[in-house]
Structure formats: structure tokens, C-alpha cells
Amino acid sequence: MKIYTYQNFLKKFFYNTQICNTMNINMKRGVIVMEDKLLLRLLQQNARIKITDLAAALEESKDHVIERLTELEKEKVICGYHTIVNWDLTNTEIVTALIEVNASPEREYGYDRIASHIYKFEEVDTMYLLSGSFEFAVIVKGKTMQEVAHFVASKLACVEGVTGTSTYFVLKQYKNNGVILVEDEDGKNDRLVVTP
Amino acid sequence: MNYEEMLSDRAKIIKPSGIRKFFDLASQMEGVISLGVGEPDFTTPWTIREAAIYSIEKGKTFYTANRGLLELRQEICQYYKRRFGVSYDPEKECIVTVGGSEGIDIAIRALINPGDEMIVLDPGYVAYTPGVELSGGIPVPITLRHEDEFKLTPDLLKAAITSKTKAILLNYPCNPTGGFMTKEDYEKIVPILKEAGIIVISDEIYAELSYEEEFCSIASFEEIKDQCVIINGFSKAFAMTGWRLGYILCHPILSKAMLKIHQYIIMSAPSPAQYGAIEGLKHCQDEVEKMRDSYKARRNFLVKTFNDMGLATFKPQGAFYVFPCIKSTGLTSDEFCEQLLNDQKVACVPGTAFGPAGEGFIRVSYAYSLEELKVATEKIKLFIEKLKTK
DSSP states (O other), X not given: OOOOOHHHHHHHHHHHHHHXXXXXXXXXXXXXOHHHHHHHHHHHHOTTOOHHHHHHHHTOOHHHHHHHHHHHHHTTSSOOOOOOOOGGGTTOOOEEXXXXXXXXXXXXXXXXXXXXXXXXXXXXXXXXXXXXXXXEEEEEEESSHHHHHHHHHHTGGGSTTEEEEXXXXXOOOOEETTEEOSOOOXXXXXXXXXXX | OOHHHHSOHHHHXXXXXXXXXXXXXXXXXXXXXXXXXXXXXXXXXXXXXXXXXXXXXXXXXXXXXXXXXXXXXXXXXXXXXXXHOOOOOTTTSEEEESHHHHHHHHHHHHHOOTTOEEEXXXXXXXXXXXXXXXXXXXXXXXXXXXXXXXXXXXXXXXXXXXXXXXXXXXXXXXXXXOOOOOHHHHHHHXXXXXXXXXXXXXXXXXXXXXXXXXXXOGGGSGGGGGGXXXXXXXXXXXXXXXXXXXXXXXXXXXXXHHHXXXXXXXXXXXXXXXXXXXHHHHXXXXXXXXXXXXXXXXXXXXXXXXXXXXXXXXXXXXXXXXXXXXXXXXXXXXXXXXXXXXXXXXXXXXXXXXXGGGTTBEEEEOOSOHHHHHHHHHHHHHHHHHHXXX
């Protein structure tokens, strides 16, 4: 177990700043414009919204919306149009684990090269670099616990630069990407039909 | 005993709300798609609910100060300063009320003598005229015009002011029209209000739901600030309708008189709601903005959809209603809404529920998701097409 030091924090902080700088450059190039904010929000709520409805909601022409979408896809602001599936309600076996990964940075690359070595594995669903007592939070999905454990032991923990891992298996999923996946009375709308 | 005879004249004089009749019709029917509600579809942000629950757990269940919790009043005054640039003293110029509704009631009661005239805008919110009548006042309606986008114009205002005029009740952004007064619009009427020396009660409950220009509070005009009584609350911006929490900001002498009425009839607004509201003012501006963005997208969608259908609909700059003109169908507002309900099970509110000037219009709320609006407007379109072939 590695002890969290101020120095480590600074190294990571530096890395994060680099991300911000890249983002600033993107904004300067005009990739993200204000009108896109609403477009992105509407898509985030419903990726299947029709172009004609998007155009009406944004007071734009269809062509303009298509043009913006293409641009945002090209610039990877829009990274996909995925469906949030609650696999728990299907008869598909799926095991999710959150893995804390400790790693040592490399000269010139920081944590990026180690990260790329990890996130390219098909088993890795989501990955973050964090501040705090470990470096990466890696969310791994597999069919069984054995499969996930095997992946961690034989692949993830062996990546050069990785100095330790802790694996936590998910028991229940409550909320994912802003969507509550368990039965919940919240948001159940019992407004009267007509009110002043 | 003849119970009708037992009733007070004032109880008899006020008319039942036009909304009520429609509510009864719509609630008897199964599977109604409603575009008829005047409250947000969003649930109160969890952080507000959580703060109120915590206050109950901590046993903060007693009466608060009559004016409301000082911390809440301080937050309200800071909020008005920060958002709309108008300063009030939380100790002497702010009262926390049971919804904006109580605010309207006690403001009118504190100001109107029997026989005093009070100008109300037509179409306007359902509670204003009865509020004046309950005080023995005489409501003097100004008929607003579609071509002005239901703004109050100097000529209309001048024509309505008499020697008996005590006050005027404004409500922008407006329920039911979505009408909006910009700073420039107000600049034209402020000198008239100043010269007339009448009180301006400004119901600013939809202030946060302004989509084009920044909301302008009439009290931001320093020359008439002391004449203004601001009514606002948490229902619309913070999606807190059921909590019943509002507030009044006004000159200390007026405020003191309203407080007197408030302390006898209400004592103090519910304490859990007040704790929730403090959290809302401190931490929910982002949520308010997200909701505003959603409303704006829905408004754009509706305005285009209704105009495409051939129902002339101006683009409202605030609140969450569009006010399509249905005169081209040859039906009255009542007929249109009733037939639409029977034919397609879609509930809208006839414009006449908000005053005679609402004839020829319907109020369509967009406190619904885009998906719901789409389904409902497709049904309205079918209805219109059927009407044309008749």
C-alpha cells in the first residue's frame, strides 16, 4: 500500500492542468460554442430525439443541426449515442468490479502511458485518474467473478508501472449516468390535471 | 336554515375559478394528456428536500419569527440583489409568506379600502380579481392586446388610471400569456406610474424563467422603488409548488402593515419549507438554470409546432406557457378546449379562464417533457385537421 504524499498530489495536479489546457485550446478554436450546450443537454436526455424536434427546440434549421452534430462528433465532443441498459433486469450474468490501482509515474509520460496500457483492455469499461491515495479507478466488467479476478491478476496487476491493486465487486447498482435504476417513488408525477 | 343567505356578500360576489370547471371535466375522463398545469414537472431538487427533512429530524418544528427565519430573509435579500440588482433590508422590508398567493392577498388587504380602484391586467392570473373584490376594492381591468404580445403599454395604462386608482397589479413574465416586459418596456410606463403615485404590486414569481433577456424587476427603477411591492416565491424557479412558500419585498411602512395581517392570519410560514428554501437559495442556482434550459427548448418546440399548425402563436419570453390564438378555427376558447378534450383527450385551459380578453386563445403549459409535448401536439394537430374538413 503506497502512502499518499504531497509530491504525488502535485504530479497528478500537473497532469490535470494539462488536460485543462487542452480543453482551453479546443474552446478557443470554437469547438464548443454556447448554442451547443443546449443541443448537448437535449441529446444527453434522449439520444434518440429526432433531428426535426431538435431543430424546433433550438430554433435552428435541420441542416444546421446536422452540421453541428457532425462537427461535434468529429471533435469527439459527442463520443457516442449509447443506451443505458439495466442488465440486472435481463437474464444476462454480468459482474462489475471497481479496482483501485496504484502506479508509479514515468518520466515524460506521467501516468498516461500506463493508463493507455490498461484502458485498451476490452474488459475495462471506465477509467479515471484520481487525486488521493491511489492513482486509477478502473471499472471492469466480466461474466463471472472468476473471470474478473483472473483479468486483474493476470493482466492488470502485471502492467509495468502498476504497483498494487484492490478489487471491489459491485453488489447492487442504484444509479448510472444520472439514471436511477432501482424502483423509486421519486419523480413519480402526481400533479393535478389542470391547475391555475 | 337557508345557508345561501348565511354567506357574506363578498363570498358571494367572487366567481368560481374558470379553471375549476375544466378541472372537473378533465378529471372525470380516463387517460387524459394534460397540457393544463401551472406547476413545474420537475420534482424539488433533492438537496432542498434533504435539508427540510434534516430540519425535521433536528426538531426544528416550532413557529418561526412572523416575518420568517432571519437567515432565510437574508438569503432572499441577497438573492434579489445578486440576481436582479434590487436591495432590501431583511429586517424591515421582507416577509416570508405561505406561497406567493398569501403575499398577493395580504398586499391587497393592506392597501385597498372599499371603493378603491385597483388595476389588473386581462388576461391575468385567476387570483387577482377575486383578491381585490375580497377587500371591497374595484378591479379595473386593462385589456391587453395580442399584437403587443400582451405587454402593458403607456396608452393602455394612462387610460385606466383615475383619481380613485390606488394600485396596479403586474405579473411579468405572465401566467397565462407568457408575456414579458423588458427594461425598455418598463422605461415607457415608469414615469406614468411615478406621476400617478400609485402602488405597483409586481408578482415576479416567474422571474427566473426568462429566456431571452435578463429579467427586469420594476423595483430596479430607483425613482419608483418605494412604490413597488414585490411578490415572489419558490414554487416555479425551485419547483416547490406544494411547499407553499413565497415572500414580499417592499417599503418598511407597507411591510409593517402587511406583517400585522400576516401574523394574525398565518403566524409564520411552515418551518421545514423555510429550511428547505435556505438550501435552495444557497446551492440550487445551477439546477434552476438547467430547468430554464429545458423550458426554453420546449417553448421553441411548441411555438414552431403551433404556428406550423396554423394557430398564430407569439414567442413568449418567460414563464412556461404559450398562448396560441385559435380564432381561425371559428370556435370560442371554451368550445375549442371542450371539443379537444372530448375528441383527443388533450386538456388545455381556455384563455377565458384568465379574463374576457383571453377569448380566442388557449393556454398551453410546457411544464412537460419534450416527448409528452410531441404526443400531445400531434393529437391537437389531428383535431385541427378534423375541424378543417368539417
